[in-house]
Amino acid sequence: MTTIFAKRLFDGEHWLSNQEVTFDGDRIVSVLDAEIPEDTEKDVVDILAPGFIDVHVNGGGGTLFNHTPTLSALKNIVQIHAQFGTVAMMPTLISDDYEIMSQAHHAVCDALKQNMGGILGLHYEGPYLNPVRKGVHNEFQLRQPNEGILATLLDMSRRGKLMVTLAPEQVREGFIEWLVAEKAIVCIGHSAATYDEAMKAVDSGARGFTHLYNAMTPLASREPGVVGAALQTKTPTWCGLIADGHHVHPASMRIAIAAKGCEHMMLVTDAIQSVGSSENEMAFLGKKVRRSEGKVTTEDGTLAGSDLDMATAVRNTIFLIGRTPAEAFQMASLRPAEFLSIDDEFGRIKAHYRASLVALNDDYRVTKTWIDGKVVWG
Incomplete structure (x- = not known):
C-alpha cells in the first residue's frame, strides 16, 4: 500500500483539500479526507492531479x-x-x-x-x-x-x-x-x-x-x-x-x-x-x-x-x-x-482507477510522477 497526502487534489472534476490517496499495486484503493500527517515519511504534495x-x-x-x-x-x-x-x-x-x-x-x-x-x-x-x-x-x-x-x-x-x-x-x-x-x-x-x-x-x-x-x-x-x-x-x-x-x-x-x-x-x-x-x-x-x-x-x-x-x-x-x-x-x-x-481507467483520481498521477507545486511544476503505482520521476 502507498499513501499520498495532497494539500490540494484535483480529482478530474473537482478540487478537494487535505486528501489521502491510497493505492495498492497499479490501482487506487481510496480517496479520503484526512489531517495533515505528522509522519514525515509520508508523501506530502502541494497539488495532486491525474497524470x-x-x-x-x-x-x-x-x-x-x-x-x-x-x-x-x-x-x-x-x-x-x-x-x-x-x-x-x-x-x-x-x-x-x-x-x-x-x-x-x-x-x-x-x-x-x-x-x-x-x-x-x-x-x-x-x-x-x-x-x-x-x-x-x-x-x-x-x-x-x-x-x-x-x-x-x-x-x-x-x-x-x-x-x-x-x-x-x-x-x-x-x-x-x-x-x-x-x-x-x-x-x-x-x-x-x-x-x-x-x-x-x-x-x-x-x-x-x-x-x-x-x-x-x-x-x-x-x-x-x-x-x-x-x-x-x-x-x-x-x-x-x-x-x-x-x-x-x-x-x-x-x-x-x-x-x-x-x-x-x-x-x-x-x-x-x-x-x-x-x-x-x-x-x-x-x-x-x-x-x-x-x-x-x-x-x-x-x-x-x-x-x-x-x-x-x-x-x-x-x-x-x-x-x-x-x-x-x-x-x-x-x-x-x-x-x-x-476514461474508465485514466483522467480521474478515484477508487479502481489507475494510480498514474502527477504531483505539482503551487507554480504547476511537476515534483513527482507515478505510472501504474510506481514512482518514475521525482
Missing part, C-alpha cells in the same frame, strides 16, 4: 521514434516525458515507409505485451496526407493506402489503441469506414480538404483533428475549411492543441475553445527528440533541425514538431490563454482519456 495523457509524441531525450522504432526507444521516451507529468502516451510515427511502420508496430506490440507503463498504443501520422499541407513530412513518403499491407499493422487495435491521421481527400471512398471498422481512431490532419469533405469524413467515423490550425485549410468567410469542421459541435469530435505559443497564436486558441468548448479540446505536444535533451541541432527525417526560443524548425523555417512538454502546455493554458487550472488539467488528462475511450 497527463499525450496522444502525439514523436520522441524525447535525443530519441526520435522514426529513427529508432524499438522497445528501448519507447522506454527512453516514456522516462523522459514522465518528468513533465506524462503518464500515458501514443508514440507517433511520422510518414515513413512500410518497413519502418512495421518495426514501430512490433515495438509497440512488444511494449503492450510486457504491460510497459506509459504506452497506450500507436499513432500513425500519415503517410496518407496531402502534399499541399505536408508540413515537415517528406513528400516522397506520402502515398495512397495499400489495404493488404495495412491489414498486418492494424492488429494494434486488438492489443492497444491505434490512431491514424490522414487527409480524407487523399484516400478512396470507404477507406475511413474500413479503418473505423478495424477499430482505428481516425483523425484529420495535413489536409487540404474542403469543409464538406472534412464533414463527410466525420460522418464516416473520423473523431479527431490533429494539431488544430496547423497543416489544414483555414476558416474563411465562404469556405470554413478543415478548421471550420473541427470547430463545429453537431457531431462530437476532439481537437489536439499544441499550446506552445508558436504553433497557434494565443488569441486563436481562445477563439477555438470559445467555439468548441474545453470539453473537446486536448493538449498535445507533438514533441520531437529535443524535449529532455540538451542538443540544439539534430537530424530529423533526413533534414537538420534547430531548437531556438522554444521551437524547433528546419533550415527553411518550417516547424518540425515541437519542443513542448505537457507540464509547460498546462501552464501555458493557464497563464497564456487564461483557462482555469481545472480546465487545463482536464485538457491534459480527462479529455484525451475520453477521446481514447479509456
Whole structure:
C-alpha cells in the first residue's frame, strides 16, 4: 500500500483539500479526507492531479521514434516525458515507409505485451496526407493506402489503441469506414480538404483533428475549411492543441475553445527528440533541425514538431490563454482519456482507477510522477 497526502487534489472534476490517496499495486484503493500527517515519511504534495495523457509524441531525450522504432526507444521516451507529468502516451510515427511502420508496430506490440507503463498504443501520422499541407513530412513518403499491407499493422487495435491521421481527400471512398471498422481512431490532419469533405469524413467515423490550425485549410468567410469542421459541435469530435505559443497564436486558441468548448479540446505536444535533451541541432527525417526560443524548425523555417512538454502546455493554458487550472488539467488528462475511450481507467483520481498521477507545486511544476503505482520521476 502507498499513501499520498495532497494539500490540494484535483480529482478530474473537482478540487478537494487535505486528501489521502491510497493505492495498492497499479490501482487506487481510496480517496479520503484526512489531517495533515505528522509522519514525515509520508508523501506530502502541494497539488495532486491525474497524470497527463499525450496522444502525439514523436520522441524525447535525443530519441526520435522514426529513427529508432524499438522497445528501448519507447522506454527512453516514456522516462523522459514522465518528468513533465506524462503518464500515458501514443508514440507517433511520422510518414515513413512500410518497413519502418512495421518495426514501430512490433515495438509497440512488444511494449503492450510486457504491460510497459506509459504506452497506450500507436499513432500513425500519415503517410496518407496531402502534399499541399505536408508540413515537415517528406513528400516522397506520402502515398495512397495499400489495404493488404495495412491489414498486418492494424492488429494494434486488438492489443492497444491505434490512431491514424490522414487527409480524407487523399484516400478512396470507404477507406475511413474500413479503418473505423478495424477499430482505428481516425483523425484529420495535413489536409487540404474542403469543409464538406472534412464533414463527410466525420460522418464516416473520423473523431479527431490533429494539431488544430496547423497543416489544414483555414476558416474563411465562404469556405470554413478543415478548421471550420473541427470547430463545429453537431457531431462530437476532439481537437489536439499544441499550446506552445508558436504553433497557434494565443488569441486563436481562445477563439477555438470559445467555439468548441474545453470539453473537446486536448493538449498535445507533438514533441520531437529535443524535449529532455540538451542538443540544439539534430537530424530529423533526413533534414537538420534547430531548437531556438522554444521551437524547433528546419533550415527553411518550417516547424518540425515541437519542443513542448505537457507540464509547460498546462501552464501555458493557464497563464497564456487564461483557462482555469481545472480546465487545463482536464485538457491534459480527462479529455484525451475520453477521446481514447479509456476514461474508465485514466483522467480521474478515484477508487479502481489507475494510480498514474502527477504531483505539482503551487507554480504547476511537476515534483513527482507515478505510472501504474510506481514512482518514475521525482
